[in-house]
Amino acid sequence: MTAIELTINGAGHQVTTDPRTLLLHVLREELGLRGTKYGCGEGECGACTVLIDGRPLNACLIPAGRADGARVETIEGIAGTETGQAVIKALSEQGGVQCGFCTPGFVASITAGGDLSGNLCRCTGYIKIRAAVRQVLDQIEPRPPSPPGPRRAILGPAYARPATIADALRLLATDAPWRILAGGTDLLVQHEHRLERLSLLDITAIADFPALTETSQSVVIPALATYTDLRTSPTILRWAEPLATAAALVGGRQIQNAGTVGGNIVNASPAGDAIPALQVLGARIHLRTPHRARTVPISRFFTGPGRTRLAKGELVTHIEIPKTPPTDLIWFFDRVGTRRAQAITKASVAFRARRHESGLADVSIALGAVGPTVLEAPETAAFLERGPLTEERLRHAADLLGREAQPIDDIRSTARYRRRAVAGLLLRNLLPLAGRPPFS
Ligand SMILES: Cc1cc2nc3c(=O)[nH]c(=O)nc-3n(C[C@@H](O)[C@@H](O)[C@H](O)COP(=O)(O)OP(=O)(O)OC[C@H]3O[C@@H](n4cnc5c(N)ncnc54)[C@H](O)[C@@H]3O)c2cc1C
Ligand code: FES
Ligand code: FES
CATH class of the missing domain: 3.10.20.30 (Beta-grasp domain)
Structure with a gap:
């Protein structure tokens, strides 16, 4: 108590x-x-x-x-x-x-x-x-939120809320079966509220996570950044727009106010919306234990649905995205679900490329909810780099993308629909480049 x-x-x-x-x-x-x-x-x-x-x-x-x-x-x-x-x-x-x-x-x-x-x-x-x-x-004017007040540390045997990264890492290094709690929007749902079985290590009062900021080379995103932070941050909108778009499409406003980017990554759902966006942005995940700090490219972090390379006792502290000048960039994140809000993604596409006179270069595509992990689509990317942006070639690229997906039938959708959905998402966003109006 x-x-x-x-x-x-x-x-x-x-x-x-x-x-x-x-x-x-x-x-x-x-x-x-x-x-x-x-x-x-x-x-x-x-x-x-x-x-x-x-x-x-x-x-x-x-x-x-x-x-x-x-x-x-x-x-x-x-x-x-x-x-x-x-x-x-x-x-x-x-x-x-x-x-x-x-x-x-x-x-x-x-x-x-x-x-x-x-x-x-x-x-x-x-x-x-x-x-x-x-x-x-x-x-009336809606009431603006106020900054949260200071949070005190709580250190109990079944619930700990440390105030620093070092304190959290010390606890994680013990034999106690701590489960890290951030926004709780995955953890609490997965455990159906039977929290009395869990030892919760609440990281939300940690004061020394890096701030959401930019350096000359990169954008730094704290693990605790919420979707609301991401969709409203001028830094993210300027340097990582697909991530801001993904954040704005997650859940509803209450989930956006609670769910964090670190939690989305570690939960490792192939349908996690931040992941494809981070993948095309070339994000690196920063991980810490008491004795070691390391970074892993997000493209190498996942080993299967719900499985990652996170070691026991490791904490995600922040995510780093290299800055590339947004001029000439074509980038987007788009998804389909049963409805616009509060719907888990059935298929998503994140896309990033550089436009030049005759077409696209440096194309990177990541697909969500159509494989055991978020997938890259190297064949479609290479095809798009090889020629001009005509409607015919874009339609061929969309077919190729559908074939690169590895979807399954499950309660949310069918494999056939998901292949067609990723193709449609690519066309919806790229056809305007070939002079065709977008379709919804
Ligand atoms: C109604 C609803 C709608 C949703 N809609 C969407 C959606 O549209 N798109 C989508 O992608 N997701 C959706 N989600 C899930 C989304 O909210 C989560 O994936 C969220 O981002 C997880 O973050 P969290 O802070 O809540 O994590 P938690 O639930 O607190 O933690 C999730 C996992 O990550 C671990 N963890 C958390 N932070 C760290 C860290 N810093 N270091 C190491 N491990 C850590 C925890 O131990 C746990 O295993 C939805 C959830 C709900 C309930
Ligand atoms: S009871 Fe909390 S969202 Fe339904
Ligand atoms: S008035 Fe909304 S659920 Fe009945």
Whole structure:
């Protein structure tokens, strides 16, 4: 048991609990704040959305220890604010509430700016909720997030939240079966919340990860950079645009606020969206143990689905992308899923090349969700480098790309569809170079 300190709706609380208990349960069961709902428990529905330091996050994916020191706002507090009242009034006037189960989560998301990508409603059909968002945004400014306050270290036998990389590495070097916890958006879902079986090493309070920054040669991305950090960073938008695009397509806003690039890499899903983008950008992963620092090119990091070259006790500290002047670069990340938000990728393509007078040079292509790991497509890349950018040659390249994919049939899609999808994604993004309008 640990004394967890939280500021909830402006008031300080100390809750003595197992730090692996979900914040959602602390709010509902320990503090009686039952407006925050338990829907899916997997980050999908948004019924559990609360504002943490002003950002919408899923309380079902946050262990209490990770929330220690945070400013949490639940519907009980939001409803008393001017913005919250305007949101509730608009939802009610526009008919955006039926059973009301999803409403606290929607109110939180609308209060924070109106992005509804991480909120589901099974009753209203969204048109009226969207009308409420428009009504509110006409009347009030959304509240900007505030910087997170300092986070204190917690050092318990089953939950540790060290403050420095060195402390984390010391713990990882012991025999204890620590599982690194970053945003928790993979780990908690995979363990179906049975966290009492895990020893969690929470790295989110580590203060000495490098900052997201650029040097003369490269862009440095801390392992803890969230998708929100990546999609909004001017540095990433300038030097690594496909990564910003991928980040903007991940999950919904709550997942983008929690999920980290380090977690996406180590989780090693062939459908992980940051990975193909990082691969065409030539990223290198920086790894540390107490006695060794090494870097591995991302193209050599994965050994199979969910498997990597990460050694026991190793921590990903940051990712480095070499800078290449964006002039004359053709680059994109694109994907297909069942729908635009909150859908795991069925097929994705990341692409990077340099354009010259007669065609393309230095072509690099990475394919997601169509093989046991993210795949490169060297034959298609070589073909594209060999000749001019005509429609006929692009269509041939798309066929070749479909053949280079190694997809399987699974619950999300069929191999046949995935081959056609990667071909279509290439054409959708490159046909405009041959003078053809893009298609959707
Ligand atoms: C509803 C929902 C929608 C999603 N949609 C998408 C999507 O569209 N596209 C997509 O790519 N992903 C999606 N995801 C998964 C995505 O959120 C994760 O892959 C995320 O990036 C993982 O980061 P995390 O910080 O949450 O990792 P965690 O869950 O905290 O950790 C994941 C793994 O990485 C390890 N780890 C984390 N950080 C480090 C580190 N620095 N060093 C060593 N090991 C580390 C952990 O031990 C664990 O094994 C979705 C998830 C959910 C729940
Ligand atoms: S309960 Fe569905 S996202 Fe948390
Ligand atoms: S109003 Fe019933 S789930 Fe949204």
